[in-house]
Amino acid sequence: MKQQVKQELTRKVFIKTYGCQMNVYDSERMGDVLAGEGYATTQDQAEADLVILNTCHIRERAAEKVFSEVGKIVKANRLSQGKQARIAVAGCVAQAEGAEIIKRAPGVDMVFGPQSYHRLPELLARADRGEKAIIDTEFPAAEKFAKLPDAAKPQGLAPVSAFLTVQEGCDKFCSFCVVPYTRGAEYSRAITDIERELEKLIQRGVREVTLLGQNVNAWAGQGPDGRIWSFAELLERLSTHADLARLRYTTSHPRDMNEALIRAHAENDKLMPYLHLPVQSGSDRVLAAMNRQHTAQSYIDLIASIRQARPDIAISGDFIVGYPGETEAEFEQTLKLVEEVRYAAAYSFAYSPRPGTPAATKTDQVSEAVKKARLHKLQALLSQQMQEFNRNCVGRVLPVLLEKPGRNAGQLIGRSPYLQSVHLQADPALLGQIVPVHIEAVGPNSLSGHYEASDSTPIHGGHRI
Numbered sequence: 001m002k003q004q005v006k007q008e009l010t011r012k013v014f015i016k017t018y019g020c021q022m023n024v025y026d027s028e029r030m031g032d033v034l035a036g037e038g039y040a041t042t043q044d045q046a047e048a049d050l051v052i053l054n055t056c057h058i059r060e061r062a063a064e065k066v067f068s069e070v071g072k073i074v075k076a077n078r079l080s081q082g083k084q085a086r087i088a089v090a091g092c093v094a095q096a097e098g099a100e101i102i103k104r105a106p107g108v109d110m111v112f113g114p115q116s117y118h119r120l121p122e123l124l125a126r127a128d129r130g131e132k133a134i135i136d137t138e139f140p141a142a143e144k145f146a147k148l149p150d151a152a153k154p155q156g157l158a159p160v161s162a163f164l165t166v167q168e169g170c171d172k173f174c175s176f177c178v179v180p181y182t183r184g185a186e187y188s189r190a191i192t193d194i195e196r197e198l199e200k201l202i203q204r205g206v207r208e209v210t211l212l213g214q215n216v217n218a219w220a221g222q223g224p225d226g227r228i229w230s231f232a233e234l235l236e237r238l239s240t241h242a243d244l245a246r247l248r249y250t251t252s253h254p255r256d257m258n259e260a261l262i263r264a265h266a267e268n269d270k271l272m273p274y275l276h277l278p279v280q281s282g283s284d285r286v287l288a289a290m291n292r293q294h295t296a297q298s299y300i301d302l303i304a305s306i307r308q309a310r311p312d313i314a315i316s317g318d319f320i321v322g323y324p325g326e327t328e329a330e331f332e333q334t335l336k337l338v339e340e341v342r343y344a345a346a347y348s349f350a351y352s353p354r355p356g357t358p359a360a361t362k363t364d365q366v367s368e369a370v371k372k373a374r375l376h377k378l379q380a381l382l383s384q385q386m387q388e389f390n391r392n393c394v395g396r397v398l399p400v401l402l403e404k405p406g407r408n409a410g411q412l413i414g415r416s417p418y419l420q421s422v423h424l425q426a427d428p429a430l431l432g433q434i435v436p437v438h439i440e441a442v443g444p445n446s447l448s449g450h451y452e453a454s455d456s457t458p459i460h461g462g463h464r465i
């Protein structure tokens with residue numbers, strides 16, 4: 001199964017992806033598996049023979065969106081004189097609510113969880129034989145990674161940057177979160193598998209790789225010598241691949257940020273100065289109730305030592321407001337933590353009770369109005385900090401990896417080391433290269449600047465040499 005069967009692509013699949021980067025990566029892998037079954041991927045749902053919704057279960061509205069999407073496809077099928085698209089629900093909602101989906105949406109042909117993607121050919125064959133309402137939500141991740149084709153092409157629109165899943169699953173069981181139930185126990189891929197996939201990406205022109213995992217820094221996998229290696233060792237090893245210019249990783253848990261990993265941020269030139277490190281709350285009582293296993297102060301101290309290693313690092317975070325029982329004073333502590341840390345980017349959410357998680361059964365739920373007001377206040381502060389971080393880049397020369405053409409004529413879009421999108425005028429022949437860009441202005445979600453061909457000092461990773 002590893003080698004794709006070369007056959008004519010006679011049918012079409014449309015894959016709609018919700019949720020996190022791992023779903024983006026998984027959708028590509030599903031596309032690769034289906035290519036071996038004669039399916040070409042299409043961006044036009046109307047011409048698809050198979051529609052796969054790759055779903056997310058992290059918050060309430062995510063699941064609701066899926067049900068409404070299924071309803072729309074069922075309706076389109078009913079109205080269509082000709083083509084009937086088969087409907088598949090994959091991803092985390094499928095894993096968590098497989099039976100419920102089949103019950104609530106009888107038009108769905110098959111439901112399968114994140115650990116079943118390598119079994120897609122078998123599931124499709126069963127559907128072809130006329131079997132209805134197929135459910136496959138088995139677990140072990142090792143089997144999936146062994147049988148799925150490697151990522152052979154970069155995901156999304158930017159062919160020079162790609163995701164590579166190295167770790168999946170979570171053993172942390174934060175009391176609000178569904179991920180341990182939808183993705184299963186922590187599993188780390190072996191280094192030889194990761195390097196084989198990395199080599200293929202590099203051959204396709206990828207210069208920047210983002211290593212993915214639900215708790216990526218908890219990665220502990222088999223090294224080429226048979227010993228279990230640490231995440232810091234994995235980063236060091238991957239950065240020896242000469243044609244790889246930049247490395248990133250996400251998402252990390254504060255508990256797994258060890259000394260060696262912090263040192264890597266000081267020593268490894270290819271490791272970009274950006275770290276997404278969710279904290280969720282600034283109140284120790286709330287953090288304990290969430291089972292985060294760290295305190296506000298231990299997080300602040302951690303950030304301080306990371307900044308000592310790499311002073312310019314951009315810190316990003318995740319926050320939840322309105323966890324059951326959160327008081328106004330406890331919420332204020334979150335604002336205080338934010339003031340202290342100063343974030344370059346952040347994602348913040350109103351707490352959403354998830355069925356099957358311990359926090360959902362708590363009787364002291366916070367009202368929607370209060371959650372909304374707190375979220376508003378937190379987001380105002382975070383967005384102020386983000387703008388400040390961006391403004392501080394004006395006047396600097398940043399090494400920018402040129403990723404894709406922009407919307408305007410002659411415009412290219414690239415990424416700074418801090419993950420900011422940078423717009424500039426430059427020759428499209430430079431796509432895939434890292435060039436020094438003089439940052440001149442800040443837009444709502446991006447920076448803009450100019451590049452002079454005379455500046456063409458070669459740049460490796462994030463640093464000028």
Ligand code: SAH
Nearest residue numbers: 176177214251278318319349350351352354
């Ligand atoms: N593995 C990562 C994050 C996974 S989910 C980590 O441990 O940090 C991404 C983010 O969604 C979380 O960090 C959290 O902020 C948010 N989230 C998860 N469950 C949630 C819930 N029930 N309600 C609101 N936000 C939630």
Ligand code: SF4
Nearest residue numbers: 170172173174177179
């Ligand atoms: Fe969810 Fe917590 Fe695991 Fe992150 S560490 S995936 S928030 S349970």
Ligand code: F3S
Nearest residue numbers: 019020056057058092
């Ligand atoms: Fe969503 Fe599953 Fe990712 S719940 S955030 S798609 S791990």
